[in-house]
Amino acid sequence: MxxxxxxxxxxxxxxxxxxxxxxxxxxxxxxxxxxxxxxxxxxxxxxxxxxxxxxxxxxxxxxxxxxxxxxxxxxxxxxxxxxxxxxxxxxxxxxxxxxxxxxxxxxxxxxxxxxxxxxxxxxxxxxxxxxxxxxxxxxxxxxxxxxxxYTWDLILNNPEQLTKDFTAAGQAGNDGHVEEPSAIRGSRSDVYIGKDASVHPMVVIDAEHGPVFIDEGAEIHPFTRIEGPCYIGKKSILLGAKCREGNSIGPVCRVGGEVEESIIQGYSNKYHDGFLGHAYVGEWVNLGALTTNSDLKNDYSDVSVMLDGKNPIDTGSRKVGSLIGDHTKTSIGTLFNTGSYVGAMALIAGTGKPLPKFIPSFAWFLEGVVTKGFGKRKLFETAKTAMGRRDHEWTSAQEAMWEEIFKITAEPRMDAIKKGRRALRAQRS
Amino acid sequence: MASVQDRVIEVTARVLQLDAGDIKPENNFSADLGAESVQSIELVAMFEEEFGIEMEEDAALAVTTVGSAAEFIEGICKEQGVEV
The missing domain is CATH 3.90.550.30 (Spore Coat Polysaccharide Biosynthesis Protein SpsA; Chain A)
Incomplete structure (x- = not known):
């Protein structure tokens, strides 16, 4: 078969x-x-x-x-x-x-x-x-x-799936290196530390409410607290993170600040403080210091997400954060609204206010509006640099694929750019 | 109707907050008029809005002076069938 x-x-x-x-x-x-x-x-x-x-x-x-x-x-x-x-x-x-x-x-x-x-x-x-x-x-x-x-189905099911996958993996114990003093709460049979993984002093692994799986070569730096259920991917580094329950962090990520019930695909950085909750983040993303997303509306109503820039879809959940595409970079202090769609290859400069809920792929979000910015060539150069830093190659096939994605995502981007031009004109009149 | 160059000067003055009378065709946006990188992007957006055209970013941002911007925009308007 x-x-x-x-x-x-x-x-x-x-x-x-x-x-x-x-x-x-x-x-x-x-x-x-x-x-x-x-x-x-x-x-x-x-x-x-x-x-x-x-x-x-x-x-x-x-x-x-x-x-x-x-x-x-x-x-x-x-x-x-x-x-x-x-x-x-x-x-x-x-x-x-x-x-x-x-x-x-x-x-x-x-x-x-x-x-x-x-x-x-x-x-x-x-x-x-x-x-x-x-x-x-x-x-x-x-x-x-x-x-x-929908993508948010994966986010919302992540905690439960983590627990099931930990059981299916059938691994527990320590094949890595744990420096004292560190603390494990809950049952040690709900914790696995993989080969060549390193847990520094002053780390708390709290498996009382769910298992914690730290994969091969991961590093957990001091003052990190990991609440289960949680998965830390191969060669990822947690930097004094408040890693709350329900996170799946893929390989080769750098994660600090507060993260809750989120999925990071891999090779992405959220090095600094700032909250990421009920989010799905693609690869090669860099979230600047203090980048924060809301995942709960003040009136506790269900969160809606716009996937096409026009039509909100009710997620049926009170908690959904941001969906962030590959290669997107945010500036310091970027604030994402509840249920934000942030396209791939976007470059975002925060404004100090929550940003629009739909930011298209390849957007240069500057001065509070979507612009054409310096164009896709510059974004490709940045992607090539980011991948090279982790020994990954930006191939001609990658470039051809992203050229196609640029075309596929053109319509909502052009709508947003036109809207942005009108807004800029109004500001300057 | 104002010429393309006059309209380019008008937009430039608005974006860079300068007096239109002080802007000359030979002025370089960055070296002479002090446009920073974000303002260059804003200038491109405002030219597109003013003339109702779409410009390719790389080509538009390669234009350095007010006069060459006016020529470039005239060419684009012709290409895209926009009367100026």
Whole structure:
């Protein structure tokens, strides 16, 4: 059986922007691992291939050992096609068996189990062709298939998922180095410190309300308090952080200040003081000192988020912070409103007031308005520098992908730029 | 109707808070008029708003003097079919 993870450019894909603009949805994190890792573990697959939106295929090929967007992988085996949005935990479909397909109410394929003997009857020269032909030819699976529907689903489920993933990992104890005096509250069986991880003196690990997993090579500096459930990724550093419950911090991050129930994908810095709560932060983000997001409205009503810059979506939750895309940088003292959408590759200069709730990708937010700034070339140069600092290469494939993302995200950006010009003119009149 | 150059001078004066009468075509935005980097961005935005055009950032920010800005904008207006 071959597992085919797919993430097609459907209308609902915007629901995972800005963090999925540059990666397949299955790479998003919830708990200790990515959605893809959970699906693979649940299905027990060893032969895995992927289909992603065309514009990101070359970049993902550079990052993955799997065959990507290769239609040849759609032949010769029993196939289990699974949408990246499917929740692994409740996916109880037998990996092999008679052909069967499931679609959601919007017509998005959620999974397709295709027996090898049926492949001859189907179109196998593209993922879209295979799904469309299976839609016509194969019996329907009529039960509900649980899915992730928005980025904030991942944030809101993170604490619970962390606890489940810790149990699934089955690791506890200390394979690293803990300097005294440090304190562990709760059961030591709810704490794991990985190989080459270093916990400095004067650190409190509080596992009373949930487990704490500190992965290989992480460093926890003095005066950090980590409340479980929490995951600290490989080679990440906490700098005197108030790391409250429910955080997943990916690899190679630098995190200080107060962080609560947030997910940081990886390679991002929030070095200094400032509050980040119920947020999802992409890679290569730098949050300047005192950057703070609100995650709760003063009237305790549900938080709404604008994914397209126009239409607010009710999250159904009283707590949602910021969604911050890859490569975005904030100045000192930046204040994000509750439920803010901050696009990728944006450069933001704080104004001392909470900023607009929608800041488009590639925006130069200066003087309180969205401008064209110094353009995308300058942002690419900065991205190249930031990645080089962590021994990562800004490749030609990366540049081509971001050029495409610039086009995809043009409409809301141009609207915001025009609005900004009018505001500037009014200020100067 | 004011010439493109006059309108460029007018916008420049407004953004940089200068007297329009003191601005000459040969003036360099940065060296002579004291425009800082953020103000350069603001100038581009205000020229776009004044003339109803879209300028490519790299090309627009490469323009250094008031006179060359007027020429550059005239060219863009022609390209984008904007009457000036």
């Amino acid at each position: 071959r597992l085919v993870l797919f993430d097609r450019q459907t209308e609902s894909r915007i629901n995972f922007d800005p963090v999925a603009l540059c990666r397949p949805i299955w790479e998003l994190r919830c708990g200790m691992t990515s959605l893809g890792e959970k699906l693979i573990a649940k299905i027990g697959a060893s032969d895995v291939v992927g289909f992603v939106p065309d514009y990101m295929a070359d970049v993902y090929r550079e990052q993955s050992s799997w065959s990507i967007n290769n239609s040849a992988s759609l032949a010769g085996e029993d196939l289990l096609l699974v949408n990246a949005r499917v929740k692994a935990e409740s996916f109880d479909i037998e990996p092999t068996g008679p052909s069967q397909v499931a679609f959601d109410e919007n017509g998005d394929c959620l999974f397709a189990r295709i027996a090898r003997e049926d492949l001859g009857k189907l179109i196998t020269d593209s993922i879209d062709g295979l799904i469309d032909s299976a839609h016509e030819a194969c019996p329907r699976y009529e039960e509900k298939v649980a899915t992730w529907n």
